[in-house]
Amino acid sequence: MKTLFLSLFLLLFISAKSQDNVAKIVEYNLPSPSLKGSLSIEETLNSRRSRRSFEDGGVSVADLSQILWAAYGVTRPMTAPALRGGLRTAPSAGARYPLEIYAVVGNIPGIEAGLYKYDPQNHKIVMTIAGDLRKELTAAALNQKMVSEAPFSIFYSAIYSRITDRYGERGRERYVCMDLGHSAQNVYLQSESLNLGTCAIGAFNDELVTKVLQLPDNEAPLYIMPVGKYK
Template identity: 55%
Template sequence: MLRRGFLKFLVATPLGRFLSGVLAASTSSLAIYFHVSHTDVKRGAAGGERVIALPYPRLRGSVSVEEALANRRSVREFREEPLTLEELGQILWAAYGISEVTYGLRTAPSAGAQYPLELYAVVGERGVEAQGGFLTPGVYHYDPHAHTISLRKEGDYRRELYHAALDQIWVLTAPVSLVFTAVYSRTARVYGERGRVRYVPMDLGHAGQNVYLQATAMGLGTVAVGAFYDEEVARILDLPAEETPLYIMPIGRPLTRYRLAEDELVRYFERRRRR
């Protein structure tokens, strides 16, 4: 589905006029931007895959943005407790879900609204409570437009993912690990090599911070893992050739929770102002 209305709006802005001027010398590049269909919109569950409708995301919480920022830490030790299906759905939505319903825009900004990322959840045995039982362990793909997950591979792949991630134990002990992948061509077809080396990593950073802040607000914890064997992670997830794994983010309940008090922060600043 082509987002023509959004593109017309973009061109009407100063940024859009600037981009149009830059691309005027390359009619083919401008045509690509205006006539390409978004791959992520067309992608859904393959035939026979089990699709799970996630509980609808909440748009209000009890923790402010300021509190989440203050208490965000990288967490590497987790309790032996599952997530709920609602918690998993909320995390997935915060990471890369729909936050604007006219054009299907996301919770994370993306250069040219090309949305090159895909998101998977590697769910362990008894890793997610669902409907009085537990979600089948396996590799799930997130569909942001339907807010559903589809089971791509059945089985507990945490140990394989742990070995692929250079034996980082938190990948093994967390009940769920999110895995971000990128289809670089979605952004590169508009922005060329700059899209590949600069804009896609920016997209990943935005989405990763969303996961951190939402997890913190929910009393959960995560850590961004970038050290792993790409080919092994791609094999575990059965990724198509055009997808590249970028981030593993284990999610769970922290063994200990960090809390920053306002007076601690004030004392920190005051000590440095007196130097």
């Protein structure tokens, strides 16, 4: 009897321990984006500026959701697997959608700090690294301190093969960055219309950014866009 109890106890202990070791998946379904804003497109274009100084706070999950949707959200769901969800807010050469979009979250109430990949098809974010990466990312971005100040940054990488498979070198040299420009401009305009600001950052150390964000081998870093209430 004593041996039976001991074995049962050991079994329970081992099973509890192995559950501890199972990585917790952290993900958030984002609220639906709003299709109405308070500024006209003309007013937004007229006031858009690169903003480089931010308050650490003052943004909500709804702001994050709206900006990710503006960047690459699905606006016409379609089932063809290559579209990974459907047509988007931004145009893309051959609808190949080579961009991957992340949120580097530091201070958004209700969202654990960390790096998240945006899933446009399901309009959700899935954590890939836990913890506040803003300081390390600032160092990788040549110490541009707006990256530490802003409550979150949008980060873009590209999977070039999605474009080069069809368009070869023309796709690598031209189309990926054209796609990026379309999407990033949406981030600028959406931020501005929410009374937030952003700045496209292209000056950073590629190796360091890749290391800090633990990017897979097939993803190349392109832009960091800190977002927040600007001073």
